[in-house]
Amino acid sequence: MKIQDIINGILNGDRRSIARAISIVEDDEMVIEASEIIKGIYNQTGRAHVIGITGPPGIGKSTMIGRLARVLSDGNKKVSVIAVDASSPFSGGSLLGNRIRMQESLTENGIFMRSLANRGMNGGLSRSTWDAVKILDAAGNDYIIIETVGAGQADLDIVDLADTVIVVLGPGLGDEIQAIKAGIMEIGDIFIVNKMDRDGSFLAMKDIQDSLAMTPQKEWKVPVIGLDSLKGKGYDELVSEITKHGVFNTSRPNIRLDRFKKEVEMALQAEIRRQYLLEARELISKKDAIARLSEEKIDPYSAAMKILKSGKTGL
């Protein structure tokens, strides 16, 4: 597939083009093609409502997304889902299992869903998630739902990417809510207690409300919603809060500016890394030079600085 065909395909909502484009932005070796695609579609982006879903592993995020995607799609909106899963730091491989929990609604409502492995990136997302969102945005989606890697305190990248961050918790976390509150309790625009059919779910809601009550009040009042994702209870309230938050966001022009800033920073990092890696690999591959530095017992930091300063001219 040619890049221009892919771009046209994305703008026409063609799934194969969208899928291929996401593969290209995932591929570190195809930075140039990826930037061409993003350039080609950029003026068609910025219309989708990006919903980020995060929370600890096993709390029911995927099942909940299956439900939410279906409810939004039943309301005549175009919805796509991106689910990020962890790559093994040992083999580089990954089992992308989120799809299984939402397959039924994906099939019945014809919802596009893509699994991404985080490929070693910390923060709950993959490097490619930003571009994947742009591609789905340009393809005319009203809502893009992103599921992060089951997150702990430090996996907060979703804040930079999503218009609305939904934190999913559940009964039985008990004191763990205390443990995670430092990170995750500060990023939610909406809080969910999933598995409301289980014991202790009302206590969990109360815990979260108490915890939120202790954080400084902001303009947006953070709701805590109970969901029973097996029966589909509570989703009307969730959709209404998501819509409300979308309207609230229009009064915050900075959110787009902040995201743009983050994206430029990431693009800059990627480009510097790419250019630098090309040169650095070449320099480091000069065996005699490395051997000399090693013989002279120069420490790695000084050796790195030497390589940096010497540039292409060699050591």
Add this chain to the structure above:
Amino acid sequence: MDGKNLSLFKDKPIKVLLAKPGIDGHDRGVLVLAKAFRDAGMEVLYAGLLPTPEEVVDTAINEDVDVIALSLLNGAHLTVFRKISELLKKRGIDDIAVVGGGTIPDGDKPKLEKLGITGNYGPGTPLSTIVDHITARASEARSRKMQ
């Protein structure tokens, strides 16, 4: 095959969709494979139990996988594997490789090969043989994607 992706996160990992289309709930084998493929550095999707051939093909397209790996132990491979290869053809897809496995009689293997469905390994096959075969078919599919 040492079970390791030496160039961790530098090369694009092989993406493979494991599926048991048709009415067959024997998923022990496919789950073992899922782990083996992951440990070989692949990105693995599992279509869950009882997906339709249409679901398998849709998933493969949306996820842009390199290989669809089908497993059946109920004897319906000639019907269902063929259906998948037909659906792919109908949608003009020639850059996703299809491999098979399960309890497939030797006599059926050439028929599947004719449809482009290779491997067709049975119980007792060493995991490394399967991983190597998938790796080879994936690089074929990749080279067609790049055209």
